Amino acid sequence: MNRVLKVALICGVAATMASCGTVRRNLPFGLGGKDAPKATASAGDRISVLEFEQQLAPSAALSGRDYFLPGPQAVTSWTQPGGTAENLVEHVIAAPNFQVAWKRSIGSGSARVGNVMAPIVAADGKIFVLDGESTVSAVSADTGAVLWKVNVKNAERDRNGGFGGGVAVGAGKVFVSSGYRSMSALDANTGAVVWTQQVDAPIHGAPT
Secondary structure, X not given: OOHHHHHHHHHHHHHHHHOOHHHHOOOOOOOOOOOOOOOOOOOOOOOOOOOOOOOOOOOHHHOOOOOOOOOOEOOOOEOEOOEOOOOOOOOEOOOOOOOOOOOOOOOOOOEOOEOOOOOOEEEOOEEEEEXXXXXXEXXXXXXXXXXXXXXXXXXXXXXXXXXXXXXXXXXXXEXXXXXXXXXXXXXOOOOOEEEEEEXXXXXXXXXX
């Protein structure tokens, strides 16, 4: 490499680094350092964009008006990630004292080729969950006993693994979407596969 080419290369590298504010002050050749011009703010009034001084106050237009809060309702099923097909769950009655009734491992956690991304769903006294290895489990809501397990992984279709998916329940079936590019319907009572449909792309969310 001749001397002219070396000088040109050094100048090019220095100019590139000079465009980075984090290293400019340490560069030679007058491209930064203590003598570099400093930016100054324009004159004017500062306006806070966070408005810390504002306070939450009731609307005068609503003063004196009555409001209605429906009574709490017992929710015995949670068939989709949003609770219902409408994603609308109103005032829910809660247990008077929250205590741990049981604990149960539901399968594999998140790993390099699989992640737990699916919210649990529940219906008819059963809890349905999809683990990081695409295994669907049905668990008794009363005792925590595992009622059945079904793996919907298709390693032949996606050798590098798949992640995501989810579960929803309705009409006596558990509908399972998979990162392995498939949709399945399982019998909610037995876990028997009712049907499986291959799709063109991985599904990372739950069916709704």
